[in-house]
Amino acid sequence: xxxxxxxxxxxxxxxxxxxxxxxxxxxxxxxxxxxxxxxxxxxxxxxxxxxxxxxxxxxxxxxxxxxxxxxxxxxxxxxxxxxxxxxxxxxxxxxxxxxxxxxxxxxxxxxxxxxxxxxxxxxxxxxxxxxxxxxxxxxxxxxxxxxxxxxxxxxxxxxxxxxxxxxxxxxxxxxxxxxxxxxxxxxxxxxxxxxxxxx
Numbered sequence: 001x002x003x004x005x006x007x008x009x010x011x012x013x014x015x016x017x018x019x020x021x022x023x024x025x026x027x028x029x030x031x032x033x034x035x036x037x038x039x040x041x042x043x044x045x046x047x048x049x050x051x052x053x054x055x056x057x058x059x060x061x062x063x064x065x066x067x068x069x070x071x072x073x074x075x076x077x078x079x080x081x082x083x084x085x086x087x088x089x090x091x092x093x094x095x096x097x098x099x100x101x102x103x104x105x106x107x108x109x110x111x112x113x114x115x116x117x118x119x120x121x122x123x124x125x126x127x128x129x130x131x132x133x134x135x136x137x138x139x140x141x142x143x144x145x146x147x148x149x150x151x152x153x154x155x156x157x158x159x160x161x162x163x164x165x166x167x168x169x170x171x172x173x174x175x176x177x178x179x180x181x182x183x184x185x186x187x188x189x190x191x192x193x194x195x196x197x198x199x
Contacts, residue, residue, distance in 0.1 A: 002037035005052040010110045010159070011184030012191065014050050019057045019155040022090050028058070028131040032088040035060045044108045046147045048154030051109050059151035061087045063144050087138070092128035092152055097121040103146060105160040110183065113176050118163050120146045 008014055022028070031054075039047040039060055048059035063085040099122030106114040123141040126148055130136055140148055150160060164172055173180070 002033040004041045005034050005038045006190070007038065007042060007047075007051055007108050008053050009183045009187040009190070010180055011187035012053075012109075014053055014055060015109055015154070015159065016157045017050065017055055018157050019048075019050055019055045021057050022129075025090070025129075025131065025133045028088075028090065031058070032060055032131050036062075036086060036088075039108075042108050046151040047108060048151045050154050050157075057091045057155045059089055059092070059154065061089065061144070061147050061151055063087070063147075087148075088131050089126065089128040089136075089148070089151075090130065090133070092126050092148070092155070094121075094124050094126050094149070094152065096123075096125035098123040101142065101146065103143075105146070105150060105163075107150070107160055110159065110161070110180070113179055115160065115164050115172055117165060117168050117172075118146075118160050119165070120149045120163075124148065126152075 031049075035047050035049070035052060035058075038052060039045070039062065044062075045064070046059060046061040049056040062083060064082045065084040100119060101122045102117060102119050104114055104116045105118040106112075122145065123139070124145045125137065125139050127135065127137050138148075153159070153163070161169070161173070
C-alpha cells in the first residue's frame, strides 16, 4: 500500500538544490506511487522528489478533465473522478517552448501562499523517461504546461516565488513575510528531528 511522505517546507535546503539525474530505476515504481499518494493527500496537482527530501530528477503530475479555473481550485473542487492522466516524469527536459501565460500558482512546500502573477510558457514539449527508463515525449499547453514547468523548476532548486516579476516580488514577499518565516522555523525543526532520529 502506498505511503504518504512528509513534505519539505520552504526554508528546507533540499528545495534549493539542483536535483541529481536518475540512473537507477529499480525503486522508482514504489517511490512514484508514494509521491502520487502524497500529492492526492495534500490536494496537489504535482509533486517533485525534492519536496519529499530526495535530490532526484523526478516528479509526478495530475491532469484533470476540468476547466482551467476548476483545475486551479483546491482539492475539494478537484474530484478524483475527473482525473484524466497521471504522469511520472524522470529526467525531464523541455525541448520546445512557445507563447506566454500568466496565472495563479501555489506550492505544497509553501502552503497557503499563492500568487496570480506567475509567467510561464503557454505551450511546451517535454522529453522524459518513465519509471522503467523508457523515453517519452509529451506536448502540453495551458494549465498542464504550467504544472510541468512548476515541477521542473523544483528539480532546478527554483520556487514559484522566484518567477514572480521583480517589480511585484518585493511586495509579495513582504505581504507573506510572517507565513514564510513560520515555514522556515518548521523546516528547521523538522530537520533537527530527522538528525535526532538518524542519531
